[in-house]
Amino acid sequence: MNIKIQSKSGVPIYEQIEAQIKESIIDGTLETGSPLPSIRSLASDLKISVITTKRAYEELEKEGMIYSVPGKGFFVDNPDVQYLEEKRTLGIEDEVGGLIGKAKNAGLTKDEFKDMIDILWEDVL
Numbered sequence: 001m002n003i004k005i006q007s008k009s010g011v012p013i014y015e016q017i018e019a020q021i022k023e024s025i026i027d028g029t030l031e032t033g034s035p036l037p038s039i040r041s042l043a044s045d046l047k048i049s050v051i052t053t054k055r056a057y058e059e060l061e062k063e064g065m066i067y068s069v070p071g072k073g074f075f076v077d078n079p080d081v082q083y084l085e086e087k088r089t090l091g092i093e094d095e096v097g098g099l100i101g102k103a104k105n106a107g108l109t110k111d112e113f114k115d116m117i118d119i120l121w122e123d124v125l
Helices: 013-026 039-046 050-062 081-105 110-123
Strands: 066-069 073-076
Touching (some): 013 039, 013 050, 013 081, 039 050, 050 066, 081 110
Antiparallel strands (some): 066 073
């Protein structure tokens, strides 16, 4: 599993892990029943605390994204992907709405804001 941690992002590490695993489930990279790395293994690979990894897995389990089998490990559950995609889209809409508000407060026009998005779109990931 390819998880990238950005220590200077301001987002807690467990949330970064949670978000990346969730995204892999939504986009089909991780399929129902797929095993996840053990808590210790993932912590070791990422060079982070076992407690941090455990918290990420616990949050994913609460959301029904993964499940644990005692003595076997964690596996991808069968979540409602359509609902998760809609939830993700709503989250993006909220963030964009906040950015539009900031742009308006800064005096940017709609066209200037669109130009900014067009330019940045190519540079991000």
